[in-house]
Amino acid sequence: MTTAVVQVCSALGDETRWQILQMLGEQPRSASALAGELPISRQAIAQHVEVLIGAGLVERRRHGREVRYVPVGAALSAAVEQLQAAAAGWDRRLEMLKRRAEGPR
Amino acid sequence: MTTAVVQVCSALGDETRWQILQMLGEQPRSASALAGELPISRQAIAQHVEVLIGAGLVERRRHGREVRYVPVGAALSAAVEQLQAAAAGWDRRLEMLKRRAEGPR
DNA sequence: TCGTTGTGCAAGCAACGTATTGCACATCTG
DNA sequence: CAGATGTGCAATACGTTGCTTGCACAACGA
Numbered sequence: 001m002t003t004a005v006v007q008v009c010s011a012l013g014d015e016t017r018w019q020i021l022q023m024l025g026e027q028p029r030s031a032s033a034l035a036g037e038l039p040i041s042r043q044a045i046a047q048h049v050e051v052l053i054g055a056g057l058v059e060r061r062r063h064g065r066e067v068r069y070v071p072v073g074a075a076l077s078a079a080v081e082q083l084q085a086a087a088a089g090w091d092r093r094l095e096m097l098k099r100r101a102e103g104p105r
Numbered sequence: 106m107t108t109a110v111v112q113v114c115s116a117l118g119d120e121t122r123w124q125i126l127q128m129l130g131e132q133p134r135s136a137s138a139l140a141g142e143l144p145i146s147r148q149a150i151a152q153h154v155e156v157l158i159g160a161g162l163v164e165r166r167r168h169g170r171e172v173r174y175v176p177v178g179a180a181l182s183a184a185v186e187q188l189q190a191a192a193a194g195w196d197r198r199l200e201m202l203k204r205r206a207e208g209p210r
Numbered sequence: 211t212c213g214t215t216g217t218g219c220a221a222g223c224a225a226c227g228t229a230t231t232g233c234a235c236a237t238c239t240g
Numbered sequence: 241c242a243g244a245t246g247t248g249c250a251a252t253a254c255g256t257t258g259c260t261t262g263c264a265c266a267a268c269g270a
Contacts, residue, residue: 009117012110012118014111016228025194025198025199026198027198031246032247040229042247047228065245065247066237066245066246073196079188080188091178094133097132136217146261149258152257170215172217212270213269214267216265218265221260222260226256227256229254231252236246238244240241240244
């Protein structure tokens with residue numbers, strides 16, 4: 001099993017997916033609609049969106065015959081929190097190491 | 106040119122790299138030292154670390170003949186901020202869309 | 211000085227990810 | 241109903257990534 005943070009970052013670590021996610025943030029829409037505005041095929045987009053869904057970053061909603069994709073804030077927030085927690089831990093620890101190195105001079 | 110956020114996420118979107126970064130956060134060390142604690146070769150680790158450096162997440166420091174790698178908080182913080190800003194924008198916008206949809210009932 | 215230890219560079223390879231095309235099926239509209 | 245539109249599934253091509261092995265070179269220590 002891959003960590004949630006890694007999965008989210010992996011999903012966001014692609015130019016096209018990041019762009020798709022931002023477009024969905026502006027206005028939720030279908031894969032076909034996205035395909036009309038991006039230089040890649042609808043299926044390519046569908047695969048990207050699938051990855052985003054897998055990471056919990058996007059949700060699918062049926063509207064009649066079309067499927068609109070909507071970004072979900074929760075997964076992203078959770079990942080961001082973990083990232084911050086990790087970074088804070090490093091800072092604390094590295095500061096300690098630094099002080100210990102400078103102390104006995 | 107790839108966005109900073111994407112580059113950082115791409116670097117973090119790998120189980121092994123995330124593990125390496127956490128280990129360096131605990132205690133900065135050399136590629137050889139890492140190789141002794143991970144099930145992959147030193148060169149594999151060197152390549153991973155190179156990616157982390159490329160994203161600005163890690164810094165190299167020579168200590169005599171060995172090279173120690175130290176995590177850098179700044180790049181991560183910057184990326185995290187952008188992520189939060191983006192997410193906040195979606196929430197605001199999607200809330201508006203939702204209200205507009207519920208209003209005329 | 212000689213052996214050991216830590217790095218750097220390069221070639222090779224298997225596996226994965228991105229994007230494509232083709233076709234079948236459901237659904238809305240005139 | 242018939243055509244247009246939106247979706248789902250599958251097979252395939254191709255570049256990228258992750259990891260390995262092999263060798264050369266620099267630096268520290270006995």
